[in-house]
Amino acid sequence: MSSLSTTIATGFVNQYTDFGLRVHRLAEDLSEEQFWTKPHSYGNSFGNLVHITGNLNYYIGARIAQTGYIRQRDLEFTEIHVGQKQEVLSKLDAAVDMVITSLRNQTEEDWEQTFDAVGADDVKDRFGIYLRCAVHFHHHIGQMIYLVKELTQAR
Secondary structure, three states, X not given: OOHHHHHHHHHHHHHHHHHHHHHHHHHHOOOHXXXXXXXXXOOOOHXXXXXXXXXXXXXXXXXXXXXXXXXXXXXXXXXXXXXXHHHHHHHHHHHHHHHHHHHHOOXXXXXXXXXXXXXXXXXXXXXXXXXXXXXXXXXXXXXXXXXXXXXXXXX
16 A cells, blocks of 8 residues: 555544444443433434444445445334344444455555445545545444433433
8 A cells, every 4th residue: 555545544444443442332331221222203222323334334345345245224223133232233343344454455546446336426436435434433423422321311
């Protein structure tokens, strides 16, 4: 990798690693039941917000790393895996690891390769999808922070 390519990949690796750790720290404070609780009818549970796993596996795994992943996005928001908090977090860890591996494999030319995927019409290259997925991940961490505060304040 060139110097700029290394800088970009390292920056993303650091962010994705941090995001994964933050999700784990936030989830520690939640019981299995709280992990799947939707405190508001219009929102998601913490567990359903971990749909970021599907996001990463599709946009980066299937479309860049060629993992063969097939996304079922609607199920990411409706399935409740009560009793499976650790399994959900382990799947997130695997997705983050896959993203990090793919980032480390990017060459200078790869960053500008055309990117095409359903639901990402505004993203034109690989750099753009890594950035978009990182922003999306961070957005959901903000929602998770709010949910943890809301769900644990009554204890």
